[in-house]
Amino acid sequence: MRPTEIEAIRQQLPGWLEASLPCVSRGKVAAYIPELSKAPHAALGITLLNTMGESATAGDCGLRFTMQSISKVFTLILALMDNGEDAVFSKVGMEPTGDNFNSMLKLELVRPGIPFNPMINAGAITVSSLIHGDSPSEKSDRILQFLQELSGNAGLEYDLGVYRSESETGNLNRSIAFFLKENGVLSGNVEEVLEVYFRHCSIAVNCADLARMALVLACSGTDPLTGNTLIPRRYVQIARTFMTTCGMYNASGEFAIQVGLPAKSGVSGGILTFVPGRYGIGVLGPALNDKGNSYAGVHLLQTISREMNWSIF
């Protein structure tokens, strides 16, 4: 009897991961937040989950790490669910930038001064300001709850050490937020908006959590394991598109060419990606390349995508 696809993947996965491990030594763990620099440099792990609930795993897939920018995908979705398309896109654009994720350049060069897209920090901070709730903690809790639901893991929690570290040292994000405030893009109290932003960046997950969240996106908003529709189809489509055009910082174009899957990475070394209709995937590899993406993680996804012929293009 021929092995099922998930069985075939299980067999190959350790070898593919092995082949990507040497990349680890070429990358660097993010150090701009002190707490992040404690991540295990040499780690590499992956979880793939199919619509039957079968998974394939390899390496350090059980390690906990913070979502960081990966959370931007889901705050965008929640902001869309809270406010609708028109309200959200009056505050944030739809264009990829090609710029470094830290750049404030585009905020100045472009009229009318709204952030280019919701995946860059300026855009994601703006999105955080749009989440409904009476207080920063209520907003944060709504985001956390949404992610608990999507991951099927009611135990998801903030990593408060990372949250505090990020909040204390996040001066570039403060700079961006005050610039947005000055330009009328951000309403409300800047520090309160940043509290929401720093909090959702600090939600701790493992590869299995990411894979399950990704599976919901892969299935257009419906969790195939429960049958529950958690996100309207159109908002998943929007999220997928942004993940494709600007999910991997200023290497998004290259990732689209070389891997060809919608994805979002974070500076903790995590990558959330999926194969439409088929697999949710979570990757962890804290050693980053110079674009801020997991060095070995990108290599591993490139290998799998080519071998399995998974590019959506």
Added chain:
Amino acid sequence: MRPTEIEAIRQQLPGWLEASLPCVSRGKVAAYIPELSKAPHAALGITLLNTMGESATAGDCGLRFTMQSISKVFTLILALMDNGEDAVFSKVGMEPTGDNFNSMLKLELVRPGIPFNPMINAGAITVSSLIHGDSPSEKSDRILQFLQELSGNAGLEYDLGVYRSESETGNLNRSIAFFLKENGVLSGNVEEVLEVYFRHCSIAVNCADLARMALVLACSGTDPLTGNTLIPRRYVQIARTFMTTCGMYNASGEFAIQVGLPAKSGVSGGILTFVPGRYGIGVLGPALNDKGNSYAGVHLLQTISREMNWSIF
């Protein structure tokens, strides 16, 4: 008996086109090349072609216009066929820019100074320099021949009036080319490279020609009407990806969100797009929006894509 999809489209198409016509008055015909400004401002036409060779058409789909930037997709493919991936991507990057198509900004800001991607002018001029051939005219003829083959139309020819007009007034492209030369990106004689570039921009087509070329991309490089494989699958994949991330100038992100199909537009008002595996599409609408894309053409494609649920995301 239920109508086939193409029959259904044929029935709806006139209405959809009708609904997009008012956009025409909001746009402007490109005037930066004198010859282009003669295009019929109010025109709008579309041709869809399926893998059985059945087509649906509406409006001014028989009008002739020059390919302009649409040709960049095919010179990229030919350069890849001539040189391979590594050689091409050592000279031109893979990242969308979010910048206006005319901007030289990114050429300066980014190290090592290679163009961001092959869809912006700087990138396409670089790609033109990579086409094999002993002389500008030999290179140009190879491109023309390639497009004749792809369109199944041996009669495709240059519009020499547009070519001359563009060559005479193309000072921004000259500026870009000399900048690339200075930075060692462009080898060879600048004016000869520009001759090749201006020539392929001036190849005249109609909507049916575009639809047929697009159908080959939709079918991963094989013309479904002849069975001939004209482009290696991998190079089609690369072209599709660029069309998705940066085919519509600095409205590429919005087009991906609102239409969700790989596409490439030109300042003549043409758009080439396709539905993977199913349809090649050619559109003409010379009145442009402020991003340089056909105002009514984009509107029409948005309508059809939503009605037919064609977004790839």
Added chain:
Amino acid sequence: MRPTEIEAIRQQLPGWLEASLPCVSRGKVAAYIPELSKAPHAALGITLLNTMGESATAGDCGLRFTMQSISKVFTLILALMDNGEDAVFSKVGMEPTGDNFNSMLKLELVRPGIPFNPMINAGAITVSSLIHGDSPSEKSDRILQFLQELSGNAGLEYDLGVYRSESETGNLNRSIAFFLKENGVLSGNVEEVLEVYFRHCSIAVNCADLARMALVLACSGTDPLTGNTLIPRRYVQIARTFMTTCGMYNASGEFAIQVGLPAKSGVSGGILTFVPGRYGIGVLGPALNDKGNSYAGVHLLQTISREMNWSIF
């Protein structure tokens, strides 16, 4: 008997001022700080003071207004007196920028990220952080005292309404300050540095106060009316140079060509300038041109400088 120069100026001054008054209607009072927008739009006044203590005045020279950016000249001098040249210029550069006074662009484009010069906001905020003192209020008081001494007016005080208005709405300056903090240029607490900065911007003066301060600069640091040396000669030289190359925002080059005197303007419509060795000059004209300088004030200074042949070039 021939009239002395000051007598001749007294005679001509009303006519020159009259001729500049029409400019008032072409300018706009600064509105970005609510409190500033209350300034009398049509006002125009000037005081010239020579080394004998004789003055010539015209128009609304008795009106009180806040120093705003004019204070940057004196915080630079105080920072030099507190820290020396090397320490100051390790944190802030010496180059004019040509950029709009609000631009953050140069902060990003230039390595190693220090502000271009002490006359732009980023530079002046950095300078504020270098003023000695155990607390923001002690630092502010030292600046106020220094200006009281220079103006010979012990009654100089903050305009607390403007201070509060500026502090509440100064989000762009907050954005700049956090960017500087992120880049290691600013040490200490950002809000405390900004308190010092907003306070010295809000010190209220009239034209006579400015003229007296300017006279000290005109006389290389020694007050000719008391004989007291208040500033080391070298630091006056440095201040004079910056006033010449970048004292009038991104119209500094034009002012140097058309007027040819070291000068510093503020968004309240004040201009401090001087004729080396001879006159201190204070001007007020709240209606600003599009570069942020007093429309009528610049016109008036251009007239006087040409008539008196005062350009230093």
Added chain:
Amino acid sequence: MRPTEIEAIRQQLPGWLEASLPCVSRGKVAAYIPELSKAPHAALGITLLNTMGESATAGDCGLRFTMQSISKVFTLILALMDNGEDAVFSKVGMEPTGDNFNSMLKLELVRPGIPFNPMINAGAITVSSLIHGDSPSEKSDRILQFLQELSGNAGLEYDLGVYRSESETGNLNRSIAFFLKENGVLSGNVEEVLEVYFRHCSIAVNCADLARMALVLACSGTDPLTGNTLIPRRYVQIARTFMTTCGMYNASGEFAIQVGLPAKSGVSGGILTFVPGRYGIGVLGPALNDKGNSYAGVHLLQTISREMNWSIF
């Protein structure tokens, strides 16, 4: 009897030059034009000339080198004499930029797209296009003749080797010129304008020639040795101002602070400067610092200016 100032300078000059010589090893000879890279790396020379015709010299002041950007001062003056202030400043601005001399950035960012000032390449190329004459060679000859007259050296000639080298490799200047053409700033044939520009950059001089030209500027347009007025006073004033605010590339601000004299440098390592009313000065030191100015030359001028207390500020 006390020595005259020139005698005192003669005595000190060898020591000052000696003290600046070590800088030579820290600099690099310009290599971007092949012909320039042949300049003697270790050379350093200076000539000072006073209004009596007495000179003080040291080092390699007899070496011949091309004027390069130093010529921009005189083409500006000639363009002013040919066209008047209004016509010239409708095509080129008055603001220093702080940017690298090669940058095209500002051409794009600023409206309406005219060059920032006549001392950057974009501005000087524009100025070249304004020189009267029926042909490139007639324009070039008028510039050469003007410089022969100013230097009192009828033997001044082009260095044709440098001219050809520069013309062949000047792709960045070509890029700039076509950009200016595109924006309507440059009229006429681009290659003809560039011929004029490359030619005046290639006029060969020695330190004595520069000192004599500078002396005319020091004396407001009148050659003190012949009594002939060669330049209207106002145009000298304009040139002096630009030399002060933007004569030393993006180290102009620092030079104003540290030396305090109007000056213009060239990539050949020459510097023309003067003490108003008193001295014309020519310097040669081909080893450049990272801003494109003579490393040892700037050091030498800083020493002399401080010792003699010559800063105009």
